[in-house]
Amino acid sequence: MTLVWRHLPRAWCLVTSPRIPKPCLSLSVGASWTSVTKLHLHTKPRMPPCDFTPERYQSLAYNRVLEIHKQHLSPVATAYFQKPLLLHQGHMEWLFDSEGNRYLDFYSGIVTVSVGHCHPKVNAVAQKQLGRLWHTSPVFFHPPIHEYAEKLSALLPEPLKVIFLMNSGSEANDLAMLMARAHSHNTDIISFRGAYHGCSPYTLGLTNVGPYKMALPGGLGCQSTMCPDVFRGPWGGSHCRDSPVQTIRKCDCAPDCCQAKDQYIEQFKDTLDTSVAKSIAGFFAEPIQGVNGFVQYPKGFLKEAFKLVRERGGVCITDEVQTGFGRLGSHFWGFQTHDVLPDIVTMAKGIGNGFPMAAVVTTPEIAKSLANCLLHFTTFGGSPMACAIGSAVLEVIKEENLQKNSQEVGTYMLLKFAKLRDEFEIVGDIRGKGLMIGIEMVQDKVSRQPLPCEEVNQIHEDCKHMGLLVGRGGIFSQTFRVAPPMCITKPEVDFAVEVFRSALIQHMERRAK
Incomplete structure (x- = not known):
C-alpha cells in the first residue's frame, strides 16, 4: 500500500x-x-x-x-x-x-487514570470533601477513611483484609518489603528481571530495568531471577500465555500443559538453590510486567513459583499498581488471572484515578508481625481527600461497568x-x-x-x-x-x-x- x-x-x-x-x-x-x-x-x-x-x-x-x-x-x-x-x-x-x-x-x-480524566462524579466528590476537611493524619478518625477501607476490603478475598493506606506505589512496595522481612525473620527477596517496583532507595533493589540501576551500592538482600517472557525469552510459543493473542513463535505445548512454564520454573529453582539463603523473606511479582512492556508469563508459572517460595518460608507479594481495579477485564485483580492467592497485595495509580493514593493489603497475621516490630506511621497516607476520591473511583467502576x-x-x-x-x-x-x-x-x-x-x-x-x-x-x-x-x-x-x-x-x- x-x-x-x-x-x-x-x-x-x-x-x-x-x-x-x-x-x-x-x-x-x-x-x-x-x-x-x-x-x-x-x-x-x-x-x-x-x-x-x-x-x-x-x-x-x-x-x-x-x-x-x-x-x-x-x-x-x-x-x-x-x-x-x-x-x-x-x-x-x-x-x-x-x-x-x-x-x-x-x-x-x-x-494511572482509571475511570477518565476529571470524571464528573469523582470531581464532584473531591470538591465536596475539599470544602469539608482536607487532612487529619492517623491520630484522628474521619468517616471517609473507614468507609473506603470497608469498600476496598470487600473486593479482596479472605484473609486479605488488613489495609495500610499510603501515597504511592514505591511507598507501598517499601512497606511490603518491610512486612515480608518482619514476618519471615529473613532478608532475601526475589523479583523478576525486567521488573519495576519503584525507584525509592529501598525498592530500587527490586527494580531490574537497567536505566534505574545505580553504580552505587544498594538493594541489600534483593535478588533477580529470569523473567519467564514467552516472546523474548528462550522458551515459549503459541499456547503459553493468558491472552486472546498469542506469540507467533511455535511450541509443542498442550492447552493444559505448558512446557515453557516447566523450563522457566527450573530457572526459578536454580535461583532459589544458588542466589539466596535457604530461608527467604519473599517474592515480588507484577501479574503483568508494566515498565518492561506489558510482558506476560506462561500460564501456571506464578502458581508453582508461589508454592516454591512458601516452602522456603517466604511470603508472596503481587504488585497490582498497574494491573488492579478491573483494568485486565476478566478479573478485578491481576493475581486472580493466575489463580493464586498472595500474602500481600500492593496497589496505587488507578486506585485514585491520578490522585496520590496507594495501599498495602495483607493478612491479620502478617499485619501483626509488623506491628510487633515498629510503630508504622504515615502523615498523608489515607487522607480524607484520598479516601473520598478512592470511594468515588470504586463506585464509578461498578456503576459504569x-x-x-x-x-x-x-x-x-x-x-x-x-x-x-x-x-x-x-x-x-x-x-x-x-x-x-x-x-x-x-x-x-x-x-x-x-x-x-x-x-x-x-x-x-x-x-x-x-x-x-x-x-x-x-x-x-x-x-x-x-x-x-x-x-x-x-x-x-x-x-x-x-x-x-x-x-x-x-x-x-x-x-x-
Whole structure:
C-alpha cells in the first residue's frame, strides 16, 4: 500500500460542533474556541468527536515553561517527544495541550487514570470533601477513611483484609518489603528481571530495568531471577500465555500443559538453590510486567513459583499498581488471572484515578508481625481527600461497568492490533489482557532484535502528530504500551489502530528511501 501525501498549509481546525470539524483561520490570543486540532502535513485518520469544550489556555508561555523546567526542575530527562507536550486540560479519555490540540490518551498518565480524566462524579466528590476537611493524619478518625477501607476490603478475598493506606506505589512496595522481612525473620527477596517496583532507595533493589540501576551500592538482600517472557525469552510459543493473542513463535505445548512454564520454573529453582539463603523473606511479582512492556508469563508459572517460595518460608507479594481495579477485564485483580492467592497485595495509580493514593493489603497475621516490630506511621497516607476520591473511583467502576468495558473493548483492540503484526515485519509481538496491551517492535520477526530506538522514537512522534498518545517500555524502550482510561470506546480504538497503522506505513516509506 502506498501512502498518499497531501501538502497542506499550516492551519488550525476549529471544532464548532462536536461532530462537524470545520477549517478556519489562525486564532488570535483573545479568540474564544471550543476544541481545536492542528492539521499535519499528510493525510491522517479522522479523529472521533469529543463533546467537551476546554477552557482557553492563559498560563505560562511554552518557552517560559521550558526555561523554568531547565533552571529549577529535575535534570533527569523523562519527557516524551522532541518538543515535550505542555498539557492544559483533560476530560475522560481526551487531553488538550496549551495550543488547543486534542489528543486521545492511550497511556493514562502511565497507567494511572482509571475511570477518565476529571470524571464528573469523582470531581464532584473531591470538591465536596475539599470544602469539608482536607487532612487529619492517623491520630484522628474521619468517616471517609473507614468507609473506603470497608469498600476496598470487600473486593479482596479472605484473609486479605488488613489495609495500610499510603501515597504511592514505591511507598507501598517499601512497606511490603518491610512486612515480608518482619514476618519471615529473613532478608532475601526475589523479583523478576525486567521488573519495576519503584525507584525509592529501598525498592530500587527490586527494580531490574537497567536505566534505574545505580553504580552505587544498594538493594541489600534483593535478588533477580529470569523473567519467564514467552516472546523474548528462550522458551515459549503459541499456547503459553493468558491472552486472546498469542506469540507467533511455535511450541509443542498442550492447552493444559505448558512446557515453557516447566523450563522457566527450573530457572526459578536454580535461583532459589544458588542466589539466596535457604530461608527467604519473599517474592515480588507484577501479574503483568508494566515498565518492561506489558510482558506476560506462561500460564501456571506464578502458581508453582508461589508454592516454591512458601516452602522456603517466604511470603508472596503481587504488585497490582498497574494491573488492579478491573483494568485486565476478566478479573478485578491481576493475581486472580493466575489463580493464586498472595500474602500481600500492593496497589496505587488507578486506585485514585491520578490522585496520590496507594495501599498495602495483607493478612491479620502478617499485619501483626509488623506491628510487633515498629510503630508504622504515615502523615498523608489515607487522607480524607484520598479516601473520598478512592470511594468515588470504586463506585464509578461498578456503576459504569468499566471492568466489563475493559474486557470487551480490550479484546477488540488486541485483535485489531494483531492484524498489524501480520501486516508489518517490524511488529514482533502483540500481547496483553484487557486494557493493558504491549506492541513490541523488532528489526525482523526471525531475530526478534529490538527495533533501534531512533526508529521507535519516530513512530512515537508520528502517532502524537496524528493525535494519539501511547507509552513506551521494555529493556530497550522498544515496546509501545497501550493502556487507555477504562471508559474508552470501540470507535476510539478504531482511530488509534488506524493512527498506528499510518505511522508504520510512514516509517516503512522512510526506510525504503
